[in-house]
Amino acid sequence: MATIGDVAQEAGVSRSTASYALSGKRPISEDVRRRVLEAAEALAYTPNAGARALATAQTKVLGLLARFHEDEFAPAMMQYILGVTNTARDLGYDTLLVTEADGVRALRRITDSRMVDGVVLMNVAQDDARLPVLRAAPQPGALVGLPDDCSGLDVFDLDFEEAGRVMVDHLHRLGHRELILVSQPEHVVERGGAYVWRLRDAALERARQLGVTLHAVYGESRQPAAGRLLNESLDAHPAATGLLINNEAAVAALPTVAHARGLRVPEDLSVIGRHSADFAATFSLPYSFVESAPDRLGSMAVRQLVRRVESPAARKEPYVVRFISPELVSLGSTAHPRPRSS
Amino acid sequence: MATIGDVAQEAGVSRSTASYALSGKRPISEDVRRRVLEAAEALAYTPNAGARALATAQTKVLGLLARFHEDEFAPAMMQYILGVTNTARDLGYDTLLVTEADGVRALRRITDSRMVDGVVLMNVAQDDARLPVLRAAPQPGALVGLPDDCSGLDVFDLDFEEAGRVMVDHLHRLGHRELILVSQPEHVVERGGAYVWRLRDAALERARQLGVTLHAVYGESRQPAAGRLLNESLDAHPAATGLLINNEAAVAALPTVAHARGLRVPEDLSVIGRHSADFAATFSLPYSFVESAPDRLGSMAVRQLVRRVESPAARKEPYVVRFISPELVSLGSTAHPRPRSS
DNA sequence: CGCGATCATCGAACCGGTTCGACAATCAGG
DNA sequence: CCTGATTGTCGAACCGGTTCGATGATCGCG
Numbered sequence: 001m002a003t004i005g006d007v008a009q010e011a012g013v014s015r016s017t018a019s020y021a022l023s024g025k026r027p028i029s030e031d032v033r034r035r036v037l038e039a040a041e042a043l044a045y046t047p048n049a050g051a052r053a054l055a056t057a058q059t060k061v062l063g064l065l066a067r068f069h070e071d072e073f074a075p076a077m078m079q080y081i082l083g084v085t086n087t088a089r090d091l092g093y094d095t096l097l098v099t100e101a102d103g104v105r106a107l108r109r110i111t112d113s114r115m116v117d118g119v120v121l122m123n124v125a126q127d128d129a130r131l132p133v134l135r136a137a138p139q140p141g142a143l144v145g146l147p148d149d150c151s152g153l154d155v156f157d158l159d160f161e162e163a164g165r166v167m168v169d170h171l172h173r174l175g176h177r178e179l180i181l182v183s184q185p186e187h188v189v190e191r192g193g194a195y196v197w198r199l200r201d202a203a204l205e206r207a208r209q210l211g212v213t214l215h216a217v218y219g220e221s222r223q224p225a226a227g228r229l230l231n232e233s234l235d236a237h238p239a240a241t242g243l244l245i246n247n248e249a250a251v252a253a254l255p256t257v258a259h260a261r262g263l264r265v266p267e268d269l270s271v272i273g274r275h276s277a278d279f280a281a282t283f284s285l286p287y288s289f290v291e292s293a294p295d296r297l298g299s300m301a302v303r304q305l306v307r308r309v310e311s312p313a314a315r316k317e318p319y320v321v322r323f324i325s326p327e328l329v330s331l332g333s334t335a336h337p338r339p340r341s342s
Numbered sequence: 343m344a345t346i347g348d349v350a351q352e353a354g355v356s357r358s359t360a361s362y363a364l365s366g367k368r369p370i371s372e373d374v375r376r377r378v379l380e381a382a383e384a385l386a387y388t389p390n391a392g393a394r395a396l397a398t399a400q401t402k403v404l405g406l407l408a409r410f411h412e413d414e415f416a417p418a419m420m421q422y423i424l425g426v427t428n429t430a431r432d433l434g435y436d437t438l439l440v441t442e443a444d445g446v447r448a449l450r451r452i453t454d455s456r457m458v459d460g461v462v463l464m465n466v467a468q469d470d471a472r473l474p475v476l477r478a479a480p481q482p483g484a485l486v487g488l489p490d491d492c493s494g495l496d497v498f499d500l501d502f503e504e505a506g507r508v509m510v511d512h513l514h515r516l517g518h519r520e521l522i523l524v525s526q527p528e529h530v531v532e533r534g535g536a537y538v539w540r541l542r543d544a545a546l547e548r549a550r551q552l553g554v555t556l557h558a559v560y561g562e563s564r565q566p567a568a569g570r571l572l573n574e575s576l577d578a579h580p581a582a583t584g585l586l587i588n589n590e591a592a593v594a595a596l597p598t599v600a601h602a603r604g605l606r607v608p609e610d611l612s613v614i615g616r617h618s619a620d621f622a623a624t625f626s627l628p629y630s631f632v633e634s635a636p637d638r639l640g641s642m643a644v645r646q647l648v649r650r651v652e653s654p655a656a657r658k659e660p661y662v663v664r665f666i667s668p669e670l671v672s673l674g675s676t677a678h679p680r681p682r683s684s
Numbered sequence: 685c686g687c688g689a690t691c692a693t694c695g696a697a698c699c700g701g702t703t704c705g706a707c708a709a710t711c712a713g714g
Numbered sequence: 715c716c717t718g719a720t721t722g723t724c725g726a727a728c729c730g731g732t733t734c735g736a737t738g739a740t741c742g743c744g
Contacts, residue, residue, distance in 0.1 A: 001454070001480065003730055014694045019732060026733095029692060046454035050401065051730035053392030054699045061438070061457075068424060074620065075417035082410060085441045094452070096403070097439040099427045110436070112343070112388035115403075138343065223626035253626040259601040278416065283625060284565035284595040345700055356724050361702060368703095371722060393700035396729045 002043035010039035053114070061094045062305065063116035063139075065107060065130065067123040068099050073221060073248045076294055077122070079276055080144060083298025084120055091306045093117070103130045111137035118305045120144065120298070124155075126194045140308035140315060142301040146195065150321050154308070156301045158292045159323035160195045163246075164203030166290055166328055167272045168212060171242040176270060176337045178213040179242040180233050182250045186218050199246050199274070215240065219250060227253035234261065241337035242270040251275060251285055266335035277329065287333040290326045297324060344385035352381035395456070404435045404647065405458035405481075407445055407472065409465040415563060415590045418636055419464070421620055422486060425640025426462055433648045435459070445472045453479035460647045462486065462640070466497075468536045482650035482657060484643040488537065492663050496650070498643045500634045501665035502537045505588075506545030508632055508670055509614045510554060513584040518612060518679045520555040521584040522575050524592045527562050541588050541616070557582065561592060569595035576603065583679035584612040593617060593627055608677035619671060629675040632668045639666060 008018035013032060020026040021036035028036075039045075053059045064084050066077055085095045096116055100106040107130050110116050117139055121130055124145030134141040135152040143150075146157045164181075171179055181203055184196045200216050207214035215237050219229030226249035234240070234257075245251050251273040254265075263269050265287065273280070273289035280289055300322065307314045350360035355374060362368040363378035370378075381387075395401045406426050408419055427437045438458055442448040445463075449472050452458050459481055463472055466487030476483040477494040485492075488499045506523075513521055523545055526538045542558050549556035557579050561571030568591035576582070576599075587593050593615040596607075605611050607629065615622070615631035622631055642664065649656045 001456075004732095005730075015731085016695075016733075017693055020693085023732085026693090027691065032692080044454070046451075048396070048730050049455040049457045050392045050395030051699090052732080054390070054396055054701085055730080055732045057699080059392065064439075074420040074424075074624070078416040078420040078423075081420075081423075081439070082416075082441060085439055089440075089442050089448075094457070095439050097406075097423070097427055097437050098431075099424055100431050106431075109388075112386070113391040114343075115391040115436070223623055227626055249624065249626070252624065255597045255601065256626060256628070259597065281565055282416070282591065282594065284569055284591070284598060286598070346702095347700075357701085358703075358725075359723055362723085365702085368723090369721065374722080390700050393729090394702080396731085397700080397702045399729075 001048075002040075002045045004045070004047070006043055007036060007039045007045050010043060011035040057114070059115060059117055060092060061096050061116050062088050062302065062309075063096045063098060063107075063110045063119040065098050065103055065119065065121050067103060069101075072123060075279060075282070076248065076276055076292075079278055079294035080122055080298045083295030084302050086295075087299040087302040088306070091302065093302075093306065104133055107133050107137070111139055118142070118309045120301050120305060122298075140305060142305040144297050144301050146198075146321070148194075150319065152319060154301070154304045154319050155321040156297050156304075157195065157323055158297065159325055160198040161202035162323075163274055163290045163292075163326035164199040164201070164244075165206045166326055167244045167274070168203050168206045168210065168214065170272065170328060171244075171270055171334060172207075172210045172212050174270065174334060174336050176212065176242040178237065178240045179207065179215070179244060180237055180240045181214055181216045181244040182229065182233060182247050183216060183218045184247045185220050188221065196246065203244065213240075219247065221247055221249045223249060223253060226250040227257050230254060230257045231261070234263075239339070241339070242272070242334070244272050244274075245287075246274040248273075248275050248279060251279075251287065251289075252283060254287065255285070265333050267338065270334040270337065272328070272334060274326075280329070280331070286331050288328065288330045291329050292326065293324060300324070343390075344382075344387045346387070346389070348385055349378060349381045349387050352385060353377040399456070401457060401459055402435050403438055403458050404430050404644065404651075405438045405440060405449075405452045405461040407440050407449060407461065407463050409445060410441050411443075414465060417621060417624070418590065418618060418634075421618055421636035422464055422640045425637030426644050428637075429641040429644040430648070433644065435644075435648065446475055449475050449479070453481055460484070460651045462643050462647060464640075482647060484647040486639050486643050488540075488663070490536075492661065494661060496643070496646045496661050497663040498639050498646075499537070499665055500639065501667055502540040503544035504665075505616055505632045505634075505668035506541040506543070507548045508668055509586045509616070510545050510548045510552065510556065512614065512670060513586075513612055513676060514549075514552045514554050516612065516676060516678050518554070518584040520579065520582045521549065521557070521586060522579055522582045523556055523558045523586040524571065524575060524589050525558060525560045526589050528560050530563065538588065545586065555582075561589065563589055563591045565591060565595060568592040569599050572596060572599045573603070576605075581681070583681070584614075584676070586614050586616075587629075588616040590615075590617050590621060593621075593629065593631075594625060596629065597627070607675050609680065612676040612679065614670070614676060616668075622671070622673070628673050630670065630672045633671050634668065635666060642666070 004018050008015045018036050021028045021033045088095050098106045119141045122144045124143045124147050126148045128147050142154045189196050217233045265271050271287045273287050277291050346360050350357045360378050363370045363375045430437050440448045461483045464486045466485045466489050468490045470489050484496045531538045559575045607613050613629045615629050
């Protein structure tokens with residue numbers, strides 16, 4: 001493999017001149033520049049990443065830490081990851097994907113060893129143990145997910161409060177007065193998934209203001225428990241005419257459950273989910289939903305991260321906490337209510 | 343950040359001694375070793391990855407190139423990726439995930455710059471343009487997916503022929519004599535997804551041998567086209583009693599389609615899918631399936647890759663083409679046939 | 685024609701590790 | 715007690731880039 005020394009020799013100049021000719025950081029005469037570029041081309045020269053990292057203290061690599069525990073919804077994770085990797089590449093960065101169970105150790109490894117210029121943390125929990133480590137690291141960091149303490153880091157998340165309100169408002173406007181909200185299991189919340197509560201609490205609050213009855217239930221985000229949860233909830237609240245689902249697995253289970261119970265959507269039951277557009281498209285789910293845009297969130301996090309990485313000025317700016325507004329995508333699964341129980 | 347020079351100074355030895363004490367590559371007296379280790383601990387020393395890569399010509403990073411075009415099924419990709427990243431970490435490697443559209447350029451970048459010690463290529467097409475680049479690269483490579491030319495690379499894939507035969511055999515044994523096989527769209531095949539044909543051809547061949555009628559149809563792997571395809575196929579072949587589905591989107595669409603047509607599974611129609619166990623579990627799909635194990639494939643590819651990376655002897659071994667055997671996971675969606683059309 | 689300013693290039697040092705060969709100290713054997 | 719082998723440590727070189735300061739050539743100007 002050709003080094004910059006080979007290129008310099010081939011062009012008949014010194015190594016430093018070759019370097020300047022390639023980087024353009026100092027004026028170089030036109031014919032020397034041309035000779036160097038031709039030599040580099042001829043030798044198929046590519047700078048050694050390790051050497052460059054050592055010299056410049058920059059790796060042009062971003063770290064992406066994702067958690068994959070029982071309750072993480074893998075298809076959604078894929079969207080986040082694509083948002084991050086594609087945006088990073090557009091900005092000139094590669095992405096080191098770390099899925100190790102021990103996130104703290106993984107984070108220490110990639111930051112202390114200077115493998116990465118910055119880090120995106122996904123599935124951030126309220127009291128995430130990785131946060132103090134990231135704050136102490138020399139590289140800047142961005143979060144996807146809202147922790148209790150946002151200091152020292154840029155934070156990006158869906159506006160779950162607004163999502164809850166949008167769902168309730170929509171069905172209230174159609175005339176519904178009794179709703180069921182299906183959330184993720186409580187142990188997701190206990191592990192730090194406060195977003196489940198943020199949506200639920202905002203929905204409950206809005207329902208109270210509007211005089212709507214809202215039954216909040218929780219359940220597993222795996223099958224077949226998610227289907228069972230739906231059945232039990234519908235049994236327990238026979239007068240409910242609308243179903244709000246903040247739980248992908250439960251959305252996926254609904255067609256089968258509805259079929260088995262002989263329920264038509266939206267004639268017998270209005271339904272709104274909360275998930276990504278990709279999820280809906282891939283699985284042929286004909287339910288309206290409040291869109292979470294995981295790829296957009298990942299993309300935003302990377303943009304801000306790279307800003308801080310590349311500009312010393314940006315590194316001193318105040319940290320941001322930015323929410324993206326949920327949008328209701330209507331697929332016709334909501335209508336004016338008809339009493340469910342005959 | 344502490345360097346090995348700081349550690350050496352703190353321990354009162356030379357840099358080289360510190361290095362040997364930490365690596366154990368030369369005998370070091372007990373108390374010097376102890377002093378060095380204590381100094382490293384006290385200073386929270388972590389070797390600089392770039393410097394180490396430069397000195398050792400090893401990065402301890404593997405490249406993972408995944409394609410995400412219209413027809414790639416993102417949830418399945420996630421499983422592949424997890425199989426790769428988790429196994430890589432177990433073996434001491436981090437993973438650089440590249441999802442760039444221009445795979446050839448991406449591959450050149452990460453191999454020429456020596457960012458990675460080896461490369462796993464996913465979604466390998468028959469005449470994949472990345473293959474010649476990878477063969478010419480100094481790093482070893484492993485493929486997930488079977489191309490026309492396997493030379494110079496280790497190849498891992500599901501045994502799609504066997505998968506096709508297993509599906510046909512199973513329904514034949516139950517007494518079915520007319521089946522429909524739903525495959526992925528033809529343009530997937532044109533772009534190099536020969537596995538679609540491998541399964542189909544083996545299924546057709548086995549069907550012929552057994553005297554079973556098999557209608558092979560193709561369709562989009564997106565919604566709602568996948569559902570439409572199912573409807574059209576069932577309309578076109580009313581006497582078929584069994585459905586084989588090598589198309590995740592079509593599997594996902596089936597509950598809705600079956601519901602709409604008033605078809606009961608397995609009473610009216612026996613169904614076998616071809617996808618991962620994770621897919622079935624996540625989406626509550628109560629259909630028996632021939633399991634493709636994406637995580638296992640990714641894991642196998644990495645193991646072999648790392649063997650070649652780490653052992654010069656292994657690098658000279660003949661290249662392998664290894665298929666994993668499909669297993670039929672029964673979820674009760676097959677039964678003895680009853681004529682569908684009354 | 686001589687002066688200083690400008691421009692292009694070079695040599696050397698540095699980034700932070702690893703590794704080779706040399707050397708001093710210790711040890712066992714004759 | 716001297717020798718030769720063994721053990722532990724050190725200094726220097728190297729990996730392949732980047733960058734600073736210096737130097738020589740060229741130029742315009744008085």
